[in-house]
Amino acid sequence: MSLREKLKALEELQQVDIEQAVVQAEALAVPRRRAEIEAGVGTVRKAWQAEQDRLAGIEREKRSQEQTIAAERDKVKKWEGRLAEIRTPREYAALSREIDIAKKTNESVGEQTKLLTAQAEEVAQEELEGLVRREAEQAARIASLEARRAELATRVEPALLTRYENIRKRRGGVAVTQVIGGTCKGCNRQIPPQIAIILVRANTIENCPNCNRIIYVPEAVSPVTPPAA
Ligand SMILES: [Zn+2]
Numbered sequence: 001m002s003l004r005e006k007l008k009a010l011e012e013l014q015q016v017d018i019e020q021a022v023v024q025a026e027a028l029a030v031p032r033r034r035a036e037i038e039a040g041v042g043t044v045r046k047a048w049q050a051e052q053d054r055l056a057g058i059e060r061e062k063r064s065q066e067q068t069i070a071a072e073r074d075k076v077k078k079w080e081g082r083l084a085e086i087r088t089p090r091e092y093a094a095l096s097r098e099i100d101i102a103k104k105t106n107e108s109v110g111e112q113t114k115l116l117t118a119q120a121e122e123v124a125q126e127e128l129e130g131l132v133r134r135e136a137e138q139a140a141r142i143a144s145l146e147a148r149r150a151e152l153a154t155r156v157e158p159a160l161l162t163r164y165e166n167i168r169k170r171r172g173g174v175a176v177t178q179v180i181g182g183t184c185k186g187c188n189r190q191i192p193p194q195i196a197i198i199l200v201r202a203n204t205i206e207n208c209p210n211c212n213r214i215i216y217v218p219e220a221v222s223p224v225t226p227p228a229a
Pocket residue numbers: 184185186187188189208209210211212213
């Protein structure tokens with residue numbers, strides 16, 4: 001295998017490793033998002049429970065008021081024919097109306113809360129299902145990148161692969177970088193002219209004198225072939 005081919009394999013290996021790092025970072029974000037959604041559902045459920053408790057309290061209050069009305073009604077019956085009876089039935093009629101209104105309001109508030117809780121849970125459920133799909137996609141992507149990586153690694157001799165891995169660890173995941181217009185794209189520093197000349201030949205593995213990354217000139221490693229006539 002020519003050095004140019006080894007460089008090409010290294011170049012591709014670098015792309016696979018960068019892509020894998022991106023997918024892995026995305027995969028790490030999934031459990032975080034899941035915890036956020038679950039916490040959100042918990043909050044909504046708590047609010048729903050609080051609303052249920054409040055409605056139960058109102059229901060108890062209503063029952064006690066109804067008992068008062070019943071008692072008043074009895075009194076009215078007992079005192080029928082007296083002057084007071086004219087006012088008292090009005091009072092309990094008004095109270096009764098109030099209770100009806102309160103009952104309807106509570107029912108509608110209860111219904112609304114129930115609806116909103118159901119909606120929030122549905123949205124959360126959809127997003128959780130989306131996360132499960134995303135996890136499966138990420139796992140498939142990582143598996144395919146690992147297979148591609150293993151294949152590329154066989155095209156680079158062990159010593160060069162070790163060199164690549166060592167630089168990658170020390171240089172933020174990027175061990176192989178292009179030189180464009182005499183500038184190393186890893187550290188953005190100028191390459192000495194004598195190294196730039198060597199790079200154009202692409203028959204040695206060179207390192208950037210500044211950042212130590214393996215450097216290459218893309219047109220030397222992958223020459224543009226003129227289209228077939
Ligand atoms: Zn550099």
